Amino acid sequence: MLSQMIAQDACLTCGACCAFFRVSFYWAEGEGMPEEAVEAITPVYSCMKGTNQKNPRCIMLSGEIGQQVSCTMYAQRSSSCKDVQAGDEQCHKARAGYGLIPLIEIEPAYPSNDEDYDQVV
Template identity: 55%
Template sequence: MSPSVHAHDESPCTRCGACCAHFRVSFYWAEAAERGLPETLYEPLTPVLACMRGTYSKSPRCAALAGEIGRQVACSVYDQRTSPCRELQPGEEKCLQARARHGLPALPSH
């Protein structure tokens, strides 16, 4: 795991990663290039949508996620992460759903 990824971040997300291993992360295909996302980390989904590689499977886990779910994780492309990743907030409904799936306790909503 890169020491610069989340080094300044005290977010509970740096110890979780459940959302990265629960949801399909899909976004408008051009967003990947706009953010400088490496082509090896995403794949086409439809003619207008792409998704993070690894998230469109029966047991999803984003290819950009490093570490152990619920203990210590990091996103290898945190600064280039797509809009679904930027929008999900700790403690919101989707967060709680992902944490429950991985046997993690709920976080307080913000």
């Protein structure tokens, strides 16, 4: 999994997951959300408005996919929004749908021959 800081920065410039999937959840989760943000699917399930269509895009997503985005109700987002994590399978699928490269964790390269030498910082 990507480090928390990298993941947060990646999500602020991406937003693909908010405009690729239908964001559905148990109806009761919508109780704390703005009324204009939620759409009923069945008596049991609701979704974020804008995501239950052929070209989904959550109406609470602000900004341009792959450039700069934000969720205008981030603190109240559903469990299905919280389930998608930067660099996971769902993230990669949504990013690919927008032609964005996958997020991967890269281990920093540490020199192997610097034990007895001063470092220039």
